Amino acid sequence: MKQMNPVLIIALLTLVACTSVMPQPASDVVMEPLVTPSATLVPITPTATPTPARIVQVVPPVSDLVAEPVIAMPTATPSVIPTPTPRPPGTPPRVGLQIGHLRSDELPDELAHLRTSSGAYWNGITEAQVNEAIAVRVRDILVAAGVEVELLPATVPPAYDADAFVAIHADGSVEGARGWKIATPWRTSAASRALMEAVAATYGAITGLPEDRNGVTINMRGYYAFSYRRHTHAIARTTPAIIVETGFLTNAADRAVIVAQPALAARGIAEGILQYLKQRDPNNGAALLPPEWPILYTSTNVSVRAAPSETARIIVEAPADSRVFVFNRDGDWYEAMVRVGDSRYVGWIRADQTRPADTNNIPASPPTDPPAMNP
Incomplete structure (x- = not known):
């Protein structure tokens, strides 16, 4: 084999070493205070946090242009997704409570198209105010029960890892609709289904509000905070998650609970979360994995x-x-x-x-x- 000129070899090695990859007013009800001064929010930074041990896969975001689910294409050797590692014994459960629409104008660039999404509105009251009043009371109940809780604004930390993620919202309609509803992500893990069923069992019973049985929308199932395949600022794949529409801000009967009695709505959510945490098996990592279906x-x-x-x-x-x-x-x-x-x-x-x-x-x-x- 012909030998290369030593000067040329040194030049090539220098070029490789220096090369780097560039990173890509009046109310019809008497209300409790809507905002609790003790509410503190988790600060959101644009940089990704270290991935916890239980996170087994983080998929980078893709374009918003195509409106169909990601489909895993066939490969010669199918990959096997490892079961998440359980948290160390004695670790308190961690719950993220997202206050829907709060500080939406601060959403990151990947979610810039949602910055003007301010939610429902009624007579000077914003949805974010209603959501916050309920969320801080849910937090207080959970903390008193020994749960570690984070209050989150519209922006979710990258690959957010928790034992439960609950997005709290209120609905609006010009057609007189009322009632509550709960949804999981499109790809629903057994843990997410169990969380949904637990909160559904307590929320209606405690608040007395009717369920809007046919009201779950594509927008709820496709909630941006669930879209870990598409966005960096979303839950981790293994985080059980639901979105709760607590009632209609535009309906007087619903307002009598979600606006006038946020503590009642909060108890309906919190007791469901506690029931879920009590009945789950923290060592069952397989329950955290959403199914992957072929086309x-x-x-x-x-x-x-x-x-x-x-x-x-x-x-x-x-x-x-x-x-x-x-x-x-x-x-x-x-x-x-x-x-x-x-x-x-x-x-x-x-x-x-x-x-x-x-x-x-x-x-x-x-x-x-x-x-x-x-x-």
Whole structure:
């Protein structure tokens, strides 16, 4: 083999060593004070914090341009996601309470399109004020029970890790709607479902407010703080999370609780969180992992239904070969986003009416999660 000139070798080594990679007014109810002076918020810095041991995967953010879920493309050797490591024995549970819309104008550049999202409004009262009044009271109940609590504004710390994350919001409507509702992220871990069920069991019972059963929206499931695949400032993949719409600020009966009695609304949320923390197994790391579903297509004409039942209301009829993005499974049913033409519908379809994608279906590049929302 011909030897290289020593001077040339030194020059090349110097070039490699110097090269670096550039980083990419009047009220109809008597209200308790809406803002508690003792409320303190966790300061948010634009730099990422060290990743805790239980975080097993942080996916960098991608563009907001494509409005479909991220689909894992087939690989020659499927990767295995390790089960998160349990926290050390004796570690107190940690809960993050996000005050919806608080300081939205300070959201980072990746969420700049949400800076003007101020939430619901009624007669001089903002949603952020209502959310804060409830959140600080939830905090006080949890702290008294030995829980470590952080109050968070609209901006979530990068890859936020906690034993539970609860985003507190209030709704608004010009159509006289009322009631509360709770949602998990699109990809729902067993822990997130358990957290949702625990808070749902206590909130309505304690507040006496009705559940808005058909009110959960795509904006709630696609809440920006849940979008760890898309955004840096979002929960970690292994953080159980829910968003709670406590009631309608535009409805007098709902205001009688969420505005006039924030302590009652707070107790409804806090007791559910405590029940969840009591019943969970802190060593069950697998419960923290959201499922990863492959891309599917309908194998025949299918009915997309509002619930996993043949008698449930039909949302839309989807033709064969419609793309299916699965989020959850209940027995023989998939909860999914089904693409019909240029529209997308969220509902339930029978699992036996789907098929895997073939080489004719797989897109050249994987689509992304639905654009981040702020209810």
